[in-house]
Every structure is written in structure tokens, then in C-alpha cells.
Amino acid sequence: MTEIREVSVSELQHLVSERAAMGETMLLNMGPQHPSTHGVLRLLLELDGEIVVNCIPDIGFLHTGVEKNMEAKTYQKAEVMTDRLDYLNPLGNNLLYCLAVEKLAELDVPPRAQAIRVILAELTRINSHLVWLGTSGLDLAAMSLFLYCMREREKILDIFEMISGARMMTTYIRPGGLWRDVPAEFESAVRDFIKIMPDKIDEYEALLSNNELFIDRTKGIGVISTEDCIRYGITGPILRATGMAYDMRKVAPYSGYEQYDFDVPTYQGGDIYARYKVRVEEMRQSLRIIEQALDRLPYGPVRSNNRKFVPPPRSELGVSMESLIHHFKLWTEGFSVPKGGVYVAVESPRGELATYIESDGGPKPWRVRWHGPSFVNLQIMPLLTKGHFVADVVGIIGSIDIVLGDCDR
Amino acid sequence: MDEKLEQAVTAMEERFAARRDIFRDQVSLMIAPDRVIEAARTLRDEFGFNMLSDETAVDYWPQEEPRFHVIYVLRRMQPPYLLLMLRAPLNGNAPRIATMEKVFPNANWLEREIWDMFGIYFDGHSDMRRILMPYDWEGHPLRKDYPLGYEEVQFTFNFDEIDKRKSRPKE
Numbered sequence: 001m002t003e004i005r006e007v008s009v010s011e012l013q014h015l016v017s018e019r020a021a022m023g024e025t026m027l028l029n030m031g032p033q034h035p036s037t038h039g040v041l042r043l044l045l046e047l048d049g050e051i052v053v054n055c056i057p058d059i060g061f062l063h064t065g066v067e068k069n070m071e072a073k074t075y076q077k078a079e080v081m082t083d084r085l086d087y088l089n090p091l092g093n094n095l096l097y098c099l100a101v102e103k104l105a106e107l108d109v110p111p112r113a114q115a116i117r118v119i120l121a122e123l124t125r126i127n128s129h130l131v132w133l134g135t136s137g138l139d140l141a142a143m144s145l146f147l148y149c150m151r152e153r154e155k156i157l158d159i160f161e162m163i164s165g166a167r168m169m170t171t172y173i174r175p176g177g178l179w180r181d182v183p184a185e186f187e188s189a190v191r192d193f194i195k196i197m198p199d200k201i202d203e204y205e206a207l208l209s210n211n212e213l214f215i216d217r218t219k220g221i222g223v224i225s226t227e228d229c230i231r232y233g234i235t236g237p238i239l240r241a242t243g244m245a246y247d248m249r250k251v252a253p254y255s256g257y258e259q260y261d262f263d264v265p266t267y268q269g270g271d272i273y274a275r276y277k278v279r280v281e282e283m284r285q286s287l288r289i290i291e292q293a294l295d296r297l298p299y300g301p302v303r304s305n306n307r308k309f310v311p312p313p314r315s316e317l318g319v320s321m322e323s324l325i326h327h328f329k330l331w332t333e334g335f336s337v338p339k340g341g342v343y344v345a346v347e348s349p350r351g352e353l354a355t356y357i358e359s360d361g362g363p364k365p366w367r368v369r370w371h372g373p374s375f376v377n378l379q380i381m382p383l384l385t386k387g388h389f390v391a392d393v394v395g396i397i398g399s400i401d402i403v404l405g406d407c408d409r
Numbered sequence: 410m411d412e413k414l415e416q417a418v419t420a421m422e423e424r425f426a427a428r429r430d431i432f433r434d435q436v437s438l439m440i441a442p443d444r445v446i447e448a449a450r451t452l453r454d455e456f457g458f459n460m461l462s463d464e465t466a467v468d469y470w471p472q473e474e475p476r477f478h479v480i481y482v483l484r485r486m487q488p489p490y491l492l493l494m495l496r497a498p499l500n501g502n503a504p505r506i507a508t509m510e511k512v513f514p515n516a517n518w519l520e521r522e523i524w525d526m527f528g529i530y531f532d533g534h535s536d537m538r539r540i541l542m543p544y545d546w547e548g549h550p551l552r553k554d555y556p557l558g559y560e561e562v563q564f565t566f567n568f569d570e571i572d573k574r575k576s577r578p579k580e
Contacts, residue, residue: 060541233515251490340432369465
């Protein structure tokens with residue numbers, strides 16, 4: 001068997017301080033199997049006693065070659081892989097992929113489909129923030145909060161199951177609209193959820209916002225400035241927690257976000273506490289958007305009528321020859337989009353989620369670049385952790401809200 | 410096109426011999442690889458494109474020249490919010506280009522990923538290691554001449570047997 005080469009300290013010498021070579025500081029691995037790294041993330045910590053001198057993130061343990069795989073699949077089949085990237089934001093990933101393909105193919109999307117997309121994207125945002133709140137609270141020893149968050153998240157997953165049959169890997173949003181219309185009980189389920197949710201959010205805040213233990217571990221820790229955020233390409237709640245109201249839904253509205261009335265929550269400080277405040281407030285804003293979208297939910301079709309890209313309804317296959325031909329062509333060869341590349345971005349719960357899809361004019365994408373916010377946000381770990389205690393590293397990882405599936409792709 | 414964006418694009422065309430290409434209302438500028446760093450610095454300092462949103466590459470193999478494009482996505486983070494793409498074409502199987510790290514520090518990881526996936530080397534980069542693949546991996550997976558699947562999986566029991574059959578890069 002070929003010998004396994006080990007990385008020596010000398011190869012990482014340019015990353016750690018000179019004191020490490022002298023043996024004054026200690027190098028310590030945190031992860032990849034550490035329970036509070038939120039996945040398979042390895043951090044190489046250089047420690048002076050209990051103080052972090054340097055932090056070198058090592059990623060790639062969850063790399064599954066999704067971008068390469070998508071190049072070998074037709075546009076419809078490649079969409080299925082997008083759910084698996086950021087597994088806390090599956091519908092947001094579907095939405096981004098579909099927006100990019102629709103932009104390439106110049107497809108129209110009916111208003112009903114757009115409104116349902118907004119409702120689902122916001123539900124996914126709440127879902128993701130609930131998991132974040134639960135797990136990062138758990139890291140800071142707020143045990144019961146985790147169970148409360150999972151209890152409410154269950155209701156969202158039930159709604160996803162109702163519309164698509166799957167709780168997490170939905171692939172419900174499709175190029176040109178949706179897979180099918182939502183069932184009749186969808187509206188009442190969502191209304192029930194937005195009715196109970198504000199009280200629950202108040203409950204979470206009552207547990208944490210004025211909690212002495214929580215404030216001690218979060219205020220003034222992991223601070224970053226707006227300028228550093230922009231220099232390092234950081235978006236999402238981390239940027240908004242430094243006081244800058246930058247949100248893709250306002251800056252470059254997609255899927256009809258310009259019709260809804262909502263605020264972009266910001267907070268001053270740029271520390272863990274500020275990020276917590278911003279995310280909790282975002283959940284409230286998401287509820288506002290869902291309520292408006294439900295009130296104005298138009299009736300009508302949920303898929304584009306462009307049969308070159310969108311499969312015809314099942315009922316037409318028995319009576320129309322053209323539909324049968326379209327169906328056959330779409331599910332064997334797939335559809336082709338014009339030659340060219342588009343860069344599309346949406347606001348995911350973690351920041352700017354973007355994709356660059358390039359087409360060579362054939363039925364398979366030539367290149368799909370998936371720009372996950374976790375990848376970018378993780379890069380500032382050295383900046384955030386320097387000079388803090390090892391125990392605070394846990395809180396900081398939680399506060400930048402990474403999903404390793406999104407980071408490693 | 411937005412007035413501010415028009416100004417920036419015209420300036421790029423005049424000063425850096427860029428070639429504009431508009432597809433679906435998005436502007437991308439083709440710039441010679443040795444001038445792209447200076448162009449990005451000008452865009453950042455004079456036109457307010459202060460964030461590097463994304464940096465990636467595309468492989469056009471088997472097309473020989475240019476085989477790779479490195480794509481930089483720049484964003485203007487104050488009103489009017491704008492997006493501009495720069496594309497630098499690169500020839501050959503072992504291309505090199507200067508690093509963007511000194512203009513935008515977040516290019517560090519993005520360029521490591523490009524090196525890992527496409528084998529484009531960034532001159533002057535502070536930490537040119539693989540980022541996603543294991544450090545002893547051979548080849549660059551997102552290149553179009555890199556096979557996708559249909560290979561026998563290498564486990565401990567058949568490691569040597571498969572290792573013998575593996576093709577080794579010539580360089």
C-alpha cells in the first residue's frame with residue numbers, strides 16, 4: 001500500500017506565528033469530528049495558553065463534486081443536486097437555480113408561482129434560522145432552546161412534506177414555475193404557523209436577550225467592522241449586524257420581492273449578540289412577507305406555458321400529439337438554452353447565494369459555479385477569533401452560521 | 410445600461426483595451442490577463458466596485474486557445490448597486506496569472522479553489538495549497554479532460570492493484 005504522507009508543521013509555517021516553531025505556542029486541532037463545529041470543519045488553532053493566536057480553517061471534508069456532476073446532467077436533472085448543497089435552505093437553492101435557468105432561457109413565470117416561491121423561500125429562511133438559533137444556543141449551553149426551535153421547525157417541515165412529499169430534499173421549484181400547485185390545505189397550514197410563530201419568537205428572546213450568561217458570552221466577542229466585511233466579501237446577517245442594510249431582496253429584487261413591504265433589520269456592534277438580534281428580527285420580517293404574500297395570493301397556473309422548456313400537464317398527454325412529443329423530448333434529451341453565461345444572486349439565510357451558469361447551447365450546463373455564502377464567511381474565522389478564548393471559538397463558529405454542505409459543495 | 414456602469418465600462422475600454430460583452434443585461438469585460446489586476450484596482454478606487462463577490466474559472470477544453478477563462482465578479486456596495494464581470498483568457502495546460510489577493514483579500518480562498526479545481530496557478534499568492542480536495546490529490550477535477558465516474562473505487566484491499574493502472578500526469 002502506498003504510504004500516507006503526513007503534513008508537517010513546516011508546510012504550515014507561513015500560516016502560524018514564529019513562536020509556534022519555538023514551541024512557545026501550541027497547535028491544537030479542533031474538529032473535524034468536534035460536535036460544535038456544525039459539521040465536518042477542522043480548525044487548526046494556535047494557542048498561547050487559552051488565548052487563540054491564530055486560527056486556520058481546513059475545509060473540504062464534505063466535498064462531493066456537485067459542480068462536476070451537474071455538468072454531466074441535463075438542466076432538469078441537475079436541479080436535484082441543488083437541494084443537497086445547503087441542506088438547511090433547500091427551497092432557496094432550488095429558487096436560485098431556477099432563476100438562473102429562467103434568465104438563460106428567458107422563461108416567464110406566472111404570478112401565482114412567484115408568490116408561492118416567495119412564501120416557501122421565507123419559510124425556508126425561518127427554518128434555517130431556527131436550526132441556527134437552536135444549535136448555536138446549544139453551543140453556549142442554552143439547552144432547552146434547541147428543543148423549542150426543533151418543535152417549531154417541525155411544522156415547517158410538515159408544510160414542505162405536504163407540498164412536495166419530501167421534508168428536506170424538495171426539488172419543488174422548477175424552471176418555469178413549480179412542480180405542481182399547492183394542495184388546498186396549504187394556506188391554512190401556513191396561516192396556523194404564522195399565527196403561533198410571533199409568540200414563539202418572543203419566547204426565544206425572553207430566554208436569551210437579557211440572559212446574563214448569554215450576554216457575557218456574546219457581547220463584544222467576534223467583532224468585525226463594515227469595512228472588513230466588504231473587503232472580505234461578507235454578506236448576509238454578518239454584514240447587517242455591523243449596521244449596513246444590504247439585502248439582495250431590496251437591492252436587486254427577484255421573484256416579486258419588490259411588491260412586499262418589509263424592513264431590513266440591522267444592529268450595531270458586529271459581535272455575536274448583534275448577529276443574534278439581526279437573525280431573530282429577520283424571522284419576524286419573514287413572517288410579515290409570508291402574510292402579505294398569502295393575502296394577495298393570485299389564482300392561475302403555476303407553470304409557464306412554454307412547452308419547449310416546461311413539460312405539459314399529464315392530462316394532456318392522452319389527447320394531444322404535440323404534448324406527447326414535447327414530453328418525450330423534454331424527458332429524454334432535455335431542453336437547450338442559448339449560449340452564454342449568467343450570474344444570478346439571491347439572499348439566502350446566510351448571505352448572498354449566487355450561481356454562475358454557463359451554457360454552450362446544449363442540453364447540459366457547460367459550467368455551474370455555486371457560490372455558497374458559508375465558504376466566503378468562513379474565511380474571516382482568523383479575523384474573528386484572534387485574541388479570544390478557545391471557548392469563544394465555539395460561539396463564533398455558531399454565529400457565522402455555516403453549513404458545510406454549502407461550503408464544500 | 411446604468412450611467413455609472415457605462416462610465417466604468419467606457420473607461421475600461423479606453424485604458425485597458427477591454428472588450429465588452431452584454432448577455433441578458435449583464436456586462437462582462439474581456440481583459441488581457443496581465444492587466445486584470447490593475448483594472449480591478451481602478452474599478453475599486455475610482456468607480457466604487459469595492460467587493461469581489463466571486464472569482465471562478467471555466468474550462469473550454471478541447472478548444473485549444475484560450476483554454477481557460479478566469480472570471481471576477483465585482484460588486485458596487487453603495488447606491489447605485491452594480492455588478493460587473495471581468496474575464497481573463499488563459500492559454501495552455503499549466504496557466505499562470507497574478508493574484509487578486511492584494512486588491513481583494515477574500516480572493517485568497519477563491520483562488521485556492523480555482524487552483525485546486527482547475528490547476529490555474531496564481532503568482533504571488535500567499536498560501537497556494539489545495540482547499541477542497543485532499544492535499545495529496547492528483548489532477549484538477551473540474552477540468553473537462555478529467556473523467557467523471559465509471560471508475561472502480563479504490564479501497565484498502567485493492568489499492569495497489571488500481572494504483573498500477575492509474576495514468577500519471579506527464580509533467
